[in-house]
Amino acid sequence: MDDAGFRPVNTQYAGAVSRGKSQKLKPIAQSLCVLAKSASQEVQRLSVAALKTNLQKSIPVSFCLARTPVRPNDGSLFIRDAAISSFESLFHFKCSSIRDSLAFMDLGRVLAQYDAEVRARPKAQPGFEVDQMDGVIRLTGHFNFISWWDLAPGAAREAVVRQAAYFRSRGEELIWRVYEHDKPAGLGDCLAAEGFEPEAPGTLMIFDLANQLTAPIGPEIEIRRVATMEDLQGFMAASDAAFGREESWRRCAYSDRLSDPDLALYVALVSGKVVASARLEMAASNFGLLFGGGVSPAYRRKGLYRALVAERAQEATRRGCGYLSADARETSRPILQNLGFICAASETTWVLGAS
Numbered sequence: 001m002d003d004a005g006f007r008p009v010n011t012q013y014a015g016a017v018s019r020g021k022s023q024k025l026k027p028i029a030q031s032l033c034v035l036a037k038s039a040s041q042e043v044q045r046l047s048v049a050a051l052k053t054n055l056q057k058s059i060p061v062s063f064c065l066a067r068t069p070v071r072p073n074d075g076s077l078f079i080r081d082a083a084i085s086s087f088e089s090l091f092h093f094k095c096s097s098i099r100d101s102l103a104f105m106d107l108g109r110v111l112a113q114y115d116a117e118v119r120a121r122p123k124a125q126p127g128f129e130v131d132q133m134d135g136v137i138r139l140t141g142h143f144n145f146i147s148w149w150d151l152a153p154g155a156a157r158e159a160v161v162r163q164a165a166y167f168r169s170r171g172e173e174l175i176w177r178v179y180e181h182d183k184p185a186g187l188g189d190c191l192a193a194e195g196f197e198p199e200a201p202g203t204l205m206i207f208d209l210a211n212q213l214t215a216p217i218g219p220e221i222e223i224r225r226v227a228t229m230e231d232l233q234g235f236m237a238a239s240d241a242a243f244g245r246e247e248s249w250r251r252c253a254y255s256d257r258l259s260d261p262d263l264a265l266y267v268a269l270v271s272g273k274v275v276a277s278a279r280l281e282m283a284a285s286n287f288g289l290l291f292g293g294g295v296s297p298a299y300r301r302k303g304l305y306r307a308l309v310a311e312r313a314q315e316a317t318r319r320g321c322g323y324l325s326a327d328a329r330e331t332s333r334p335i336l337q338n339l340g341f342i343c344a345a346s347e348t349t350w351v352l353g354a355s
Helices: 018-027 061-066 074-093 098-101 107-119 153-170 187-193 227-245 249-256 304-318 333-339
Strands: 032-034 045-049 056-058 128-133 136-141 144-151 174-179 202-208 221-225 265-269 273-281 287-295 325-326 342-352
Touching: 032 144, 074 273, 107 144, 107 287, 107 325, 107 342, 128 153, 128 304, 136 153, 153 174, 153 342, 187 342, 202 265, 202 333, 221 333, 227 249, 227 265, 227 273, 227 287, 265 304, 273 304, 287 304, 304 325, 304 333, 325 342
Parallel strands: 144 174, 287 325
Antiparallel strands: 032 045, 045 056, 128 136, 136 144, 174 342, 202 325, 202 342, 221 265, 265 273, 273 287
């Protein structure tokens, strides 16, 4: 992280600076400039120069504003809000959800809290075990997942080799998700060298539940919590249709947990037909974890995904969670941003196939 508190992320968003428009922002904050609006993109781009340098980093608007240091008494809050207002006036684009969700969020603190509570101390759900090997914490069971690690820079390669050998000997798949702030550096190279394959990049998104999250739906749409085996069958069918693959392990994993307070499964119905599904895990004390939100292709762009997020936000709030988190694909990231989620960190999920 540089002197101004910005971290370079997702550099694929870099673009040419619109010099004419950037001149209008100079009275508000030196080094702030706006990228040209792209008609083919849902997300507006913003280029921010670090307040103490002229180094420009072109990143999505919510990344930029979320990473602006905000301390109520030093003027930075005014600068950030002025930047949002200028963006709105220049491009006639409302940033109300971004403005609301950014209020006094210390993103660095929240990200450290997420790492400590969700990743470093995972709770073993039914069907899973949590163990530690050579500084690596992993969940094993219905699927195998590396949750956390504490590795010296020179120990990463050996740790990756040992984990890969262990799961290869069992003939099982292993998932290892690496966030942009994770250490040691070069861990991704070690995973690639050992035969792990990267999935498409994703983004860790966080929403502060102190803010309101709503998503109005039409009268033909119903959001229902899964409570019976029949509901679970509809949940699985909708998920299979949304993601184009079957995951039969979920029947075993969820069938005995329908009354588990740490799990909430939801389906969305259109005119009585189950067409979307989503999951909420609440094992961590301060975070409601969003998983598996998917909509059947024929029913997309009807607000079902947003409605499922809002329903889970209500349940997480009721349970006393402070934040929602989601590892979002590029297809869902813009939707979550529009709902007020903040992009906390980019991530790459590495998968070692079952031998």
